[in-house]
Amino acid sequence: MSTDIKSKKAPSRIQMQLADFWKEFKQVKFGIIGLIFLVIFILITIFEHFLIPFPEASTRWRDITYWEDNPRNAPPVWINWFTEKDYTPTTYMNNLEFEEKTISPTMSVSTAILEYDYNYDVPPIDLIYRGRFKGSFTLNIVLERPDGNTINLVNKNFSSPTWKDFRVAISNEAKNAVQSFAKRFQNVSSQTIKVNSTIFSEANKEIITNPVPLKGTYKFNINIIKTSEDTVIEDPKFIFSGAVSGILGTDNAKRDIWSGLIAGTKWALFIGLLTSAISISVGVIYGVVSAYYGGFVDSIMQRIWEIFMNIPLLPVLIVLSAIFKPSIWSLITMMCLFFWVGPVKTVRSMALQIKEETYVEAAKALGASNGRIIFKHMVPILIPYAFASMALNVPSAILYEATVSLLGLGDATIVTWGQILHDAMNGGAVTNGLWWWVVPPGISIALIGMTFAFIGFAMDTILNPKLRTR
C-alpha cells in the first residue's frame, strides 16, 4: 500500500469508463468508419449554410419563386466529364459593372458588357436577367456573337413607383427577334425555334433544323435606360440557366437537389437521434421496473408490452398521418410510442440477473427504497447497452420517416430525404431516367443507416462480453 499522504484522486468513474471504452472502440474498424461518417454528417449539419448555393432550401423547398431560375430536370454539372457533348452549366453573373452615361438631363444609360465564353455543345436552357427596381427604365440587351452578328434580344419597359422585382427570360422575350435572325439563314416556314439553341448556333443554312454550336466569346450589351430621375436598380443578376445544374442536378420543380439533400441531413439526424433517445430510455426503464417488481406487476407489464409489440407500426403511422396533418413532432411522438418496445426483453433479462446480485441484496438489507435500487444500482449498469441500442435504432427511425414521406404523408414544412424520394417517384424520375434525383437520397439514407449500424455494432462488440453484471 502506498504511503502517499496526498493521494491522487482516481479519475471520475465516467472518465475512466470513457477512456477504457475509447481504447477498445479504436480497435474495432467498423466503429471508426461509423464515427468518421457521423462526424461528417454532423459537420454537414453545422456548415449547411455554407455548403449549399441555396441556403434557404429547407424553409423554401416548396416555394416556386425561390427556384425559378434553375433549369428543370437538369443533370449534375459533372456529367460533362463523362459525356461526349459538353453541357452548359448554370452560371450566375452577379457583379456586372455598369458605366453611366448621361444622355440628357432626364435620361441616363447604364451599360454593362457581359462577356461569356461559350465552349459547350449543348446551349443553356435559358438566360435570365433579373433584379429589383423602383422608378421606370427601359431594358435593352444586344448580343454580339463571335461571328460578328448581332441580335437585339430584349427591349422592354418597366415602371413602378414602389420597389418591385423584375425578371426577363430571354427564351420568352427574345422569341421574335431570334426568329427573324434565324430566318435570315434558313428559310423554314413557321417552325417553333428553340431560342437559346439558335442564339448559340452557327449561322448557316441549317441553323434551325440542325444547329451546330458556335463556340467563342459572346458579348451581351446590357443597356439600362433610366427614363425617370429617381430610378434605382438593385441587385441585378444575369443567370445562365444551364443544361446541367448544380452538384446533383435539379428536379422537376427546378429545385437544386444537392441543397435539398444537405438540408435534409439535419432532419435525418434529428429524427433518428431524438426518437431513439426517448424510446430507448423509456424501454430500458420499463424493462428494469418490470424485472425488479416481478410477479404480478411483471406479468401485467409484459402483457402490455406484447400488445404494443404486435401492433404494426407502419400501418398505424399511415392511418394516423392520413387522418391528422402530420408534423415532424407528431411523427416522432408516434414512433416513440412504438419503438420503446425494442430493448425491453433484453433489458429485463439483464435486470433479472442484476436483481440477484449480492450488492442489490446488501442495499435492501440497508433499507434502500425500491426507487433507489432501481435507479442507482440497476439502471446505471444498463447504460452501455442503452447506448448501443440507441445507435442501432437511429436508422430505423429515419427509414420509417422516409417510408411515411414516400407515401406522401410526411411533414410538408421541412425537407427530408424521404420526401425527395417521394417527389422523385411522383415526378417520373425513374421513367425519365433522372437518376440524379433518385440515387443520392437513397444512398444518403443507406449511408446514415450504415453509420449508426457500424457505431452500434462496434459498441455491441465491446460491451457485450461486459454485459455480465460483474
Added chain:
Amino acid sequence: MSEVLTVNNLKLYYFTRKGVVKALDDVSFSLKEGETLGLVGESGCGKTTLGMGLLRMPSPPGKIVDGEIIIDNENIIHLKENELRKRIRWNKISMIFQGAMNSLTPVYNIKKQMLETLLNHREMEEEQALEIIKKYINYVGLSEDVLKRYPHELSGGMKQRVVIATALFLEPKIVIADEPTTALDVVVQAQIINLLKKLKHDLNLSFIFITHDLATEAEVADRIMVMYAGKIAEIGTNDQIYGKQGPSHPYTKGLLGATPKLREKVEELAFIPGTPPDLLNPPTGCRFHERCPVAFDKCILNEPPLKEIEPEHFVACWRCYDE
C-alpha cells in the same frame, strides 16, 4: 522409484492486452511413481496455470514459452495437437478440474458424457466402454444407476466422484487434481480425500494435488511444493514441511502459521501482511521480499535459485542456504 513426470524450466506467459503476465516463470520439479505431490499456493500463484500447462491446455491468452514437460520419457512440448489428444491426454495424464459442477454438461446424462469422453480417446465397442465405465463408477463408491441420472440430480460429492471416475477410466499414470474438494462440505471433503488415497494405493497412481489449503494438503501429500507468484518457493516431504522442524521458506512458515489448527487452542492467528504481487510487473529479486519478515538487501536485488538444502528438501531463499 522412477519419475513419471519431469518438468524443466517451464515458462508459461499470458499475453494480455495490458502486457505480459509471467504466470509461470522457470518452474522445475519431478513427480515419482505412486506418490502424491501437493501443489500449494494462494490465488494467483500459478498453481492452476501449472495444472493446465501440464496438459498443454493453457487458457488463452496463455502460451508455453519455454521449457520441457517429460512424461514417460517423452517431451510433450512440441507434440502436435492431435498427437496430444490421442496418446497423451487422458491416456497418460488426466485432470480433475476445479469445481465438479462446471465440468459436467447439464443437458446430457452421466452415461452419455462418460461414454463420449471415453470413446473420444480410445476406439472400442460401446459395450466394452460401458463395462469400463461401470467398473470405475463402482470404484469411486457410486451405484450404477447414477449413469441414468443428470448432473443436477446428483449431490456435490457424487458429481465429484463421477469426475474422478472419468479422470481414471483410461488408466493414466498421472492425475492432476485441481482443488478437488474446495467446493465441497467438510464431511464430503474428507470422504473424497479417503477415496483418492485408496485409489492411489490400489491403482498405483501418481497424483498432483493442487490446493490453497495447507491442512488438506497435509492429509494427502507425500511431498509438497509451495508456489508463490509464479515461482517455486519450497519443495519438501510431508514431514519436512509439517513435522516438528517446520518449513524453511518464510512464506511457507507464514502460510502454516495462518492455517488454523482445530484441536489446538490458538490465541492469535498469524497472517502475512500485504498482497501477492502483480505478475505484469513482478518485483525484482525474490518475489516475496516485499512481504517477508526476514528480507535483506540481497533479496531485493537477486532472485534466489531453488537449491537442495537437505535430501529431498529444496528452497529458494537467500536466508535458507546456510543450514
Added chain:
Amino acid sequence: MMNDEIILSVKNIKKWFPLRRSITEVFKGKKRWVKAVDGVTFNIKKGEIFALIGESGCGKTTTGRLIMKIEELTSGQIIFKGTDTSTLSSSTEIKKYREEVQMVFQDPYASMNPRFRVRDVLYEPLIIHKKTKDSREMEKIARRALEEVKLTPPEEFLDRFPHMLSGGQRQRVATARTLVLSPNLIIADEPVSMIDLSTRAEILHMMKEVQENLNLTYLYITHDLSTARYFCDRIAVMYLGRIVELGTSDEIIENPLHPYTKALIAAVPEPIAGKENIIKDIPIKGEIPSAANIPKGCRFHNRCIYSKPLCYENVDDPELVEDSNGHYVACYRYKEINQEVQNI
C-alpha cells in the same frame, strides 16, 4: 467481553419454502415444503461472538437472512433488544431495525456495486437513513469507519473502486459499511471464506478489534470449524434446519456430544505430519438428505452410526437439553454414545 444481557433471542423459528407440485399432488391437496429452517432456538448475549456452524443446506444462511428481515418467518419469533421483530410494522420502525442490525456478506466483490466508489458505498447507508445532508459530515463518518477497519490513510481509499482493492481490503470496506450507522448486531455470513488464507487471520483480527472497541455483538455464520474456534465465544452446530449442539467453542471442539459434531470434527483436516497414508475414520454414513424430504424422528438418524430404533420410531426431533453449564445437545442417546466411545 460480555455480560449476560441478551440482545437477540430466536425462538423456535421456522422458514419453509413452498415447492412446486405435480398436478396430482395439487389435487390431493398435498403441499411440499423445503424446510430450510425448522425450529431453531438460541440466544445471543450482548458483546459476544456467536457462531452458527454447519454444512451447506443446514439453514445457517437462511437463519441469518431471517434475522436480517430479508426473508419473512414462517413461524416463530425473533426478539431483538426486547422487541418482537414481527411487530415492527411502520417503515420508520423497520428502518430503525436495519440501522441496528447489519450484515457482512460472503463475496467481498459482489456485495458492493462495482460502479460505486468506496466513498459512495460508505455514504449509502447514511443517505438511505437520512442521517445527514452535509457531505462533510458524511465524509467524517466515512473516514472514521475506514480507520476503524484499519484502511489508513482513509483518503487513499475513499475514491477507489472495488476492483482496485484486494479481497481483504474489500471485506474491510464491507465491514466499514456496517459500522457507519453504529449498529448493535452484525451478522457476518462467511466473511473470510473467499479471501486468501494468509489474509484471513488479518481480517478476523480486525473484526475482533472492531468488536471490542465498539462493543458490538456478532453472529458469525460459517462452515469452517477451525476459524470458528479461534474467533467465536460460543458455537451452535446446525444440521438440516435445526441446532443439534450448542456451547462454548472450547467445549464443542474438545468435548463434542452430538454424533454429527463428532463427525464434523473428525472430518476437518489438520496441518500435521504423517497423515498422508492414513485413511481417516469419519463416523458418519451416507449423504445429506434434501430439506424437502426430512427423515422422520431424529433427522440425523439415517446418517448416524450410533442410531437405534428409539431414535426414529414414533418420536419427533430431540430438543436441546443442557448437559453441563451452557452445553446443550439434541440427541436421545448422547449419554450412552459417550459411554460407548469412552469404552473403546
